[in-house]
Amino acid sequence: MEQTLAIKIERLQGQLTELGAVNRAPDGSCRRVALTDADAMGRDLVRSWMRDLGLTIHIDRIGNVIGIRGGQSEGRPVMTGSHVDTVATGGLYDGAYGVLAGLEAIRVLNEVGLKTQRPLAVAFFTNEEGVRFQPDMMGSLVYAGGLSVEEALATKAEDGSVLRDELSRIGYAGTMPCGEIQPHAYVELHIEQGPVLHTAGEALAAVDFLQGISWQKVTITGVSNHAGTTPMRLRHDAGYCAGQIAAFVRALATRMGGAQVGTVGSIQLQPNLVNVIARKAIVTIDLRNTNDGLLAEAEREVRVFLADLARTEGVTIESVRTAQSPSVAFDVHIIETIERSAKRLGYKSIRRMTSGAGHDAQMLARICPTAMIFVPSVDGVSHNPREFTEPVHLAIGANVLLQTLVELANE
Amino acid sequence: MEQTLAIKIERLQGQLTELGAVNRAPDGSCRRVALTDADAMGRDLVRSWMRDLGLTIHIDRIGNVIGIRGGQSEGRPVMTGSHVDTVATGGLYDGAYGVLAGLEAIRVLNEVGLKTQRPLAVAFFTNEEGVRFQPDMMGSLVYAGGLSVEEALATKAEDGSVLRDELSRIGYAGTMPCGEIQPHAYVELHIEQGPVLHTAGEALAAVDFLQGISWQKVTITGVSNHAGTTPMRLRHDAGYCAGQIAAFVRALATRMGGAQVGTVGSIQLQPNLVNVIARKAIVTIDLRNTNDGLLAEAEREVRVFLADLARTEGVTIESVRTAQSPSVAFDVHIIETIERSAKRLGYKSIRRMTSGAGHDAQMLARICPTAMIFVPSVDGVSHNPREFTEPVHLAIGANVLLQTLVELANE
Numbered sequence: 001m002e003q004t005l006a007i008k009i010e011r012l013q014g015q016l017t018e019l020g021a022v023n024r025a026p027d028g029s030c031r032r033v034a035l036t037d038a039d040a041m042g043r044d045l046v047r048s049w050m051r052d053l054g055l056t057i058h059i060d061r062i063g064n065v066i067g068i069r070g071g072q073s074e075g076r077p078v079m080t081g082s083h084v085d086t087v088a089t090g091g092l093y094d095g096a097y098g099v100l101a102g103l104e105a106i107r108v109l110n111e112v113g114l115k116t117q118r119p120l121a122v123a124f125f126t127n128e129e130g131v132r133f134q135p136d137m138m139g140s141l142v143y144a145g146g147l148s149v150e151e152a153l154a155t156k157a158e159d160g161s162v163l164r165d166e167l168s169r170i171g172y173a174g175t176m177p178c179g180e181i182q183p184h185a186y187v188e189l190h191i192e193q194g195p196v197l198h199t200a201g202e203a204l205a206a207v208d209f210l211q212g213i214s215w216q217k218v219t220i221t222g223v224s225n226h227a228g229t230t231p232m233r234l235r236h237d238a239g240y241c242a243g244q245i246a247a248f249v250r251a252l253a254t255r256m257g258g259a260q261v262g263t264v265g266s267i268q269l270q271p272n273l274v275n276v277i278a279r280k281a282i283v284t285i286d287l288r289n290t291n292d293g294l295l296a297e298a299e300r301e302v303r304v305f306l307a308d309l310a311r312t313e314g315v316t317i318e319s320v321r322t323a324q325s326p327s328v329a330f331d332v333h334i335i336e337t338i339e340r341s342a343k344r345l346g347y348k349s350i351r352r353m354t355s356g357a358g359h360d361a362q363m364l365a366r367i368c369p370t371a372m373i374f375v376p377s378v379d380g381v382s383h384n385p386r387e388f389t390e391p392v393h394l395a396i397g398a399n400v401l402l403q404t405l406v407e408l409a410n411e
Numbered sequence: 412m413e414q415t416l417a418i419k420i421e422r423l424q425g426q427l428t429e430l431g432a433v434n435r436a437p438d439g440s441c442r443r444v445a446l447t448d449a450d451a452m453g454r455d456l457v458r459s460w461m462r463d464l465g466l467t468i469h470i471d472r473i474g475n476v477i478g479i480r481g482g483q484s485e486g487r488p489v490m491t492g493s494h495v496d497t498v499a500t501g502g503l504y505d506g507a508y509g510v511l512a513g514l515e516a517i518r519v520l521n522e523v524g525l526k527t528q529r530p531l532a533v534a535f536f537t538n539e540e541g542v543r544f545q546p547d548m549m550g551s552l553v554y555a556g557g558l559s560v561e562e563a564l565a566t567k568a569e570d571g572s573v574l575r576d577e578l579s580r581i582g583y584a585g586t587m588p589c590g591e592i593q594p595h596a597y598v599e600l601h602i603e604q605g606p607v608l609h610t611a612g613e614a615l616a617a618v619d620f621l622q623g624i625s626w627q628k629v630t631i632t633g634v635s636n637h638a639g640t641t642p643m644r645l646r647h648d649a650g651y652c653a654g655q656i657a658a659f660v661r662a663l664a665t666r667m668g669g670a671q672v673g674t675v676g677s678i679q680l681q682p683n684l685v686n687v688i689a690r691k692a693i694v695t696i697d698l699r700n701t702n703d704g705l706l707a708e709a710e711r712e713v714r715v716f717l718a719d720l721a722r723t724e725g726v727t728i729e730s731v732r733t734a735q736s737p738s739v740a741f742d743v744h745i746i747e748t749i750e751r752s753a754k755r756l757g758y759k760s761i762r763r764m765t766s767g768a769g770h771d772a773q774m775l776a777r778i779c780p781t782a783m784i785f786v787p788s789v790d791g792v793s794h795n796p797r798e799f800t801e802p803v804h805l806a807i808g809a810n811v812l813l814q815t816l817v818e819l820a821n822e
Contacts, residue, residue, distance in 0.1 A: 261643055
């Protein structure tokens with residue numbers, strides 16, 4: 001029976017484009033940073049589509065939105081979903097694809113009148129990107145019990161705004177306790193956001209593993225002084241330290257090799273003037289590895305380096321951890337269900353791969369059997385307006401998701 | 412006769428404090444960036460003091476303000492002065508001290524009724540710091556014919572504002588052609604802004620040399636991408652390049668040694684997010700040396716490094732020179748006059764030293780005999796609210812300036 005089900009790619013693409021048009025920049029960037037007005041507009045749009053499909057919509061206290069399609073029985077739902085917030089200059093597909101493909105799957109089932117045994121749920125989780133408020137993947141983390149809702153609501157942004165207020169302001173401070181709807185299983189469809197599938201010319205992967213992530217914000221306090229009159233040996237230059245950190249993180253990741261990556265994506269200097277030695281620098285460090293032991297070793301090396309740098313340069317260096325999540329092994333049964341679904345659609349043997357990015361699925365994995373499906377990103381580009389996935393791959397991923405959901409909901 | 416003349420330090424300190432109070436920050440920073448409202452308020456205040464002293468005030472087309480005290484004859488005036496703009500977080504003394512000490516000298520001469528042979532002039536030059544509009548030392552550069560007034564007026568700030576409009580807006584678009592008043596000589600009194608005099612425990616120096624300065628703004632364009640999924644070897648990371656440049660500039664200056672200094676004071680990344688590889692970085696480089704050949708060699712090394720970095724990292728790097736001034740040897744006759752003045756006040760032998768900072772005096776040196784007087788900066792701190800010079804040193808410097816002006820105006 002399930003083999004005959006097929007999503008309609010034009011509808012999925014249409015909704016991706018319509019959602020992406022919300023507050024889109026002239027350069028094509030999607031700009032729906034979590035808990036901004038643009039995020040609210042995106043959420044409202046997706047919620048209206050959930051309503052059109054006849055889903056029962058729940059909003060929990062952290063603003064996660066869950067649309068339920070009833071099953072023949074009243075058990076735990078099989079859940080899919082992702083997020084609809086973006087980074088400040090994001091692309092069309094990151095997050096939105098998983099949510100809208102879930103809705104397209106429901107749409108197909110509605111059209112053929114197929115009622116699964118278990119209910120189906122499509123969710124979008126609050127603040128996956130962690131741009132304004134940290135940690136990232138916050139909504140799903142709270143959903144899975146990894147962070148108390150009170151703590152999450154009290155989070156402050158750089159601009160001083162409090163998450164609780166922003167959530168109320170945009171109209172998404174729901175009343176349902178977080179995690180009240182316990183999924184039977186969770187499957188998330190996402191673009192790879194890396195080059196592996198595109199480079200290999202493959203259409204699809206089952207994600208069996210997700211690397212550990214460590215973020216820290218490092219504040220260096222030196223002494224501001226005149227750039228022309230201060231001898232090199234008498235400097236306490238926070239800007240130089242920032243530069244050394246960026247250089248060290250690259251060298252560390254390269255030296256460790258394997259799955260280790262490291263990024264200094266943000267540097268802010270004060271007073272940030274051509275002829276003034278910087279008094280202060282704030283630098284972020286993003287470290288990831290599939291091996292939690294190696295990730296901890298990378299963190300330790302950074303710690304030693306920062307201590308040495310503080311001593312050598314006569315500056316003070318403070319580091320605050322802004323996010324940390326260990327690596328996650330996904331559920332074998334869900335992975336095999338994805339592989340069977342792919343096989344029914346003609347993909348005999350699909351790659352099992354590790355995700356380099358964090359995803360809401362890693363949080364859901366704490367409370368139910370979970371796995372992910374990846375489709376290629378052209379040139380591996382993501383978090384960028386040039387993010388692109390071929391429509392044929394979008395369709396394949398959505399069809400495998402549909403098959404997987406139906407099989408899990410009928411088991 | 413001149414030995415009996417003496418400035419009153421309370422008056423000089425009072426005016427330094429009053430000017431410094433304009434738009435002062437809670438942390439004590441003076442914030443009178445050139446051509447802002449705060450700069451206008453500072454200018455208005457100093458102009459009112461010039462009026463109180465009976466000076467004839469001229470404003471030229473680039474906004475330089477020159478107050479003239481008539482002499483017994485009508486020849487070229489002996490000029491002193493400096494600037495009243497500050498960096499974004501500046502101190503009380505940089506620039507302001509030279510201008511207000513000049514006014515205090517005039518005040519003493521008015522009180523004793525001493526009329527010099529030549530007229531005396533006290534000037535403050537527009538935009539010495541070069542924070543919003545580049546190049547720095549702009550007003551004196553135009554005054555000395557090193558930059559056309561039209562070109563200077565057309566200068567654009569980062570925020571898109573045009574210097575001509577800002578100058579009109581703050582009411583300082585004068586009508587006098589720049590450089591119309593040709594000085595007989597120029598003497599500038601300034602705090603050292605470095606640690607030499609303070610460390611040596613000396614009260615005074617004659618400045619005989621000023622190091623060459625080279626500024627460039629470097630723009631690195633890489634590829635924005637996901638920090639977790641992009642393998643290290645596939646990155647084109649503008650943030651990493653910014654860090655490498657900061658590290659290289661320090662290493663270069665340290666390796667060259669001698670008088671070479673180098674600073675990366677400003678770094679701006681885009682999109683500047685923890686989990687996104689930076690697409691773009693804008694980095695400033697400030698290089699200085701007393702030896703123009705070595706400074707050119709430092710510039711050449713930076714050029715080679717940037718070309719290598721662009722090739723290695725697969726990014727494009729463009730560099731624009733935002734300021735460049737060769738080293739300047741000051742006039743021996745003026746230096747000796749300063750030394751004689753110091754000797755009359757009991758300072759038998761004062762140090763001759765090189766200035767590490769740029770000063771308006773280096774521009775005036777193009778059109779008349781010029782030298783400078785330095786007093787100590789405590790701990791060498793400058794461009795910082797902690798900038799401080801002991802009142803006793805402020806008084807000594809101002810008295811030597813007074814003596815020097817009188818001797819030059821009577822020769």
